[in-house]
Amino acid sequence: MSHKRIPKRKAAIAAGSVVALGAAAILLPNANASQDGSSTDAAPKTLKATDASDLAAQLQDLLGQAFAGSYYDSDSQQLVVNVISGDNNNVIVQAKKAGAKVREVANSLASLKAGAKTLAAKATIPGTAWAIDPKTNKLQVTADSTVTGANWDQLTSTVDSLGSNMATVKKSSGTFKTFVSGGDAIFAQAEGGTVRCSLGFNVTASDGSPAFLTAGHCGVAAKQWSDSETGQPIATVDQATFPGDGDFSLVKYDDPATQAPSEVNTGDGQTVQITQAAEATVGEQVFRMGSTTGLHDGQVTGLDATVNFQSETDPNGVDTVTGLIQTNVCAEAGDSGGSLFTQDGGAVGLTSGGSGDCTSGGETFFQPVTTALQATGATLGDAGAGAGDAGAGAGDEGGAVDPSASATDGAGAGDQAGGDAVGGGDEAGTADPSATAGDQSGAGDQSGAGVGDDQSGAGTGDQAGNGADDGSLTETH
Template identity: 75%
Template sequence: MSHKRIPKRKAAIAVGGVAALGAAALLLPNANASQDDAAGDAGAPRTLKAGDASNLAAQLQNLLGDSLAGTYYDSARQRLVVNVANGDADAMAQATKAGAAVRQVDNSTSELAAAARTLRTKAAIPGTSWAVDPRTDKVLVTADRTVTGADWNRLESTVRSLGSGMATLKKSSGTFKTFVSGGDAIFAQAGGGTARCSLGFNVTASDGSPAFLTAGHCGVAAKEWADSESGQPIATVDQATFPGEGDFSLVKYDDPATEAPSEINAGNGQSVAINQAAEATVGATVLRMGSTTGLHDGTVTGLDATVNFQSETDPSGVDTVTGLIQTDVCAEPGDSGGPLFTQDGNAIGLTSGGSGDCTSGGETFFQPVTAALEATGATLGADAGGNGGAAGDDGAGVGDGAGAGDEQAGGDQAGGAEDPAAPGDDGQAGAGAGEQSGAGDDASGTGMDDGPALTGTR
């Protein structure tokens, strides 16, 4: 079935999932309002929009290196807070001159990274995660409700060995899982059932063809995706990474004439033009659109998060994903791959997984869009048209630092997803499936009516 043009509604869905919770009010009053961007006194912190704070944080990271021990956005005061370790007076002076609020902390970036490596070596237990929280200058370790007995004791002992000044441990009431079932966005046949995910952002592939980004665990679940439950495939997975260094897929539209605008249908007649990709900043307000739960907002709580999902093909195995953004934005099965973005049109992330739901809350993790673009070679927004994606030229820059569109987080080239999904053993879903279902009797209540259960993803 040839698609020369995606109907306007479908094109909007292909960027951000279906319209659902219009009452969530996309236009959050003053969420990213900028006041006076002038620095005022030479040493006074600048008043910044969240996007400009993100740009400044990335530029200071390049400038200060390991002396910078994390940054976060103080949304109440609308300023970037920079942590400087080891009393580095020169770094503090440079950060202050750039317009950031500076505070001295004990733990350097390398020390926090070493703590995370210790956790990876000694406590990569299914149902656990950790991320650096710059507001506390510690590694925040979280265990879901499945971590009990000897596993809990091992995790607790490992965290304790790092020292109370280096890491903290908390328990989550939910279960870490990827969010690939339910919803009404994109559809694929895999393992004898129907999988559904949400699309994230339309992009231009490196060869100039139209494509979109979605979650990697969706891309390894199936190779061909349709825009309706009974429709013919309209797009084919080109690259997919999951588990490992990220959770992202690049999916190319089969018809090179497909028109796929860089915008998000946010429900209730509202849309958001996506202009560029940007790095996440702890403390910043973000919005998430998903095909199951619609539009929700929340706050970035951690960066470079590692999540250990229970492998659903190996009962004793773990699917570890690194480099994610941690937030308190809710999500549920079917929201996988959906976009995380800002009110002013910055693409931030792709929904990966987490614990909880949109009733009780919980933690949700996102693949950074910048890293996905870097790995796949795709471009987004203004960059896709060959224009520079530098953002925030209203005084937030440091020297000639790159704009947000150029600040790509590294990572290995994404691997291909060449093989179709294969059934999992004993009826278990394949890796990354989470509570995948398509079944009308799905216990989560988010499965598709009268559809068979998804039994495997690789």
């Protein structure tokens, strides 16, 4: 039985179109784990962030209740493990022998989690977020610009009730919102017009069919998705979670022969191969792709974050999402669902929302990929017909990552900067290091980088396409 060949543009949706945006987003060479031959067993080891994450998980089991969190010191390339002050000499010695740098702290992980529960019970206010910060051994509480008056008083009094050494409050100049758009742009028609989000990572569904992960608030906004603003749907939402215990969707390609390579498109036929799902580690460097803002990097600043978005359906309601990764990587409207990954091919997260923009900075929250895979039963890796000659966003000839590229004039080089060749053409070249944010604004209710049949370039805007994002805590549609 013969199969109809899939048009390239349908197979070309990448795991997240990665277009470099300036020198700050340089993909450095992998820092290989090394050990000075003169060091003793008790000296902290020099580790890659992924190895540090594995060691942290092992030490958490070893230390038990004495474990109070950990983070990766990117300057020294060492894992720092917090241990509760007290009679823990034996486990401290073991942790040091394992290669960690150990420091004694006052707050246990259990007490910090109890504090987070108190915040959830007494301070679930739109525009607030909190996460455990192992660097300070405190809860990091953030309030956006909408938290004022009685709400601000309620938040600060709740924080004060936790004790003087349990939490800090930071005011954000922006507003928490979801960022719908980003990665390789995907489009849906919903009430009120076109909804735009980003493809996160291609996966294989539990039934063996090709699929991709994106943000949950995208999956609840519309059922069917296209790779161009005016094109026919090519994928259908299978599962979606938002709000609640996460922000993720599993979307299955309608054609079971669709090629869905496990890679992130970096433009001009260049890709980063995604080889595994990786747990986030506080302090590690991560990269985020958005079709609005291109490639940006930063650090993980908190885990198991709770974010209280203003509800988009109820003016008096709150959309609370738990279990997110907090970072200082910027994002803007149009980046929702896009890829958060490591330089060595680890899939870390899906863009959920945050505050600020890529001019002033801000906080951005991500759905952990590991949790989304576990909940949906999907696995990373090529699905359907395989990578083939029309890989996700890459051309027939892939190239290396060019760290100096900017948010290219179209979402990657190709015959068309959009749906027909999202992120790549038949022959991939090298990225243009002089490229800047696109010359033309993208269209759609949630404007950003246009990746439709007739769109090129990147733009910004609110969810109605009305101009620059105001920096609120929002979902990233």
